[in-house]
Amino acid sequence: GATLTIQTPLSITSQPQPQRVCAGSNVSTSVNVAGTVLSYQWQRDGVNIPGQTTSTLSLTSVTSAQTGYYRCVVSGSSPCGTAQQNTNEVEIFVGSTTTITQQPADVAVSFGSTQNISVGATGLGYGVNNILRYQWYRGTTLLTDNSHYSGTTTDILTIHGIQASDLGNDYFVVVTGVCGTATSNRFAIYQPNVNITGQPQAVSICAGQN
Secondary structure, eight states, X not given: OOOOOOOOOOEEEEOOOOEEEETTOOEEEEOEEESOEEEEEEEETTEEOXXXXXXXXXXXXXXXXXXXXXEEEEEEOTTSSOSEEEOOOEEEEEEOOOEEEEOOOOEEOOTTOOEEEEOEEEXXXXXXXXXXXXXXXXXXXXXXXXXXXXXXXXXXXXXXXXXXXXXXXXXXXXXXXXXXXXXXXXXXXXXXXXXXXXXXXXXXXXXXXX
């Protein structure tokens, strides 16, 4: 006799979720579907990903090249409603390790002056604005904003009213992101040597002369 096969229409009940991860991480996200499913095919930026043909997308040791918008194309039985449904596209963003790209440089100063010292860094930051966190130090002392220092938690440290006690070679900055922490080289704040280019000469004068 004839075989009765009951098939139900497709309905996506749970969407994949966006993710922000660090390079080298493993990524997994899934789709849940009600109905008779014949196949799954995951795509990145509209292009099929070979081997990703289950309800779960699994990527290992991802690189920044795999950043993109992912979705799953779910195919079902055509007699029952829509034969194909696509999940929402979700961004998987692969961030780089926190790295200092421009080291703070030694600074020659004069007393009473104001000096800015900057650092350049890249990496996956925090929040929607991708913000890295900065903290400047002198030796083991964490610098804080006051009348003498400003920008102690930004990429530009400002020292106001340079004085003799500011001179030293033990300044540095620590940059923190989602994908790790980077510490700069130590840098110096110094006063340049005064070069004597000529010595005073003996002069003979008569009494009463200037």
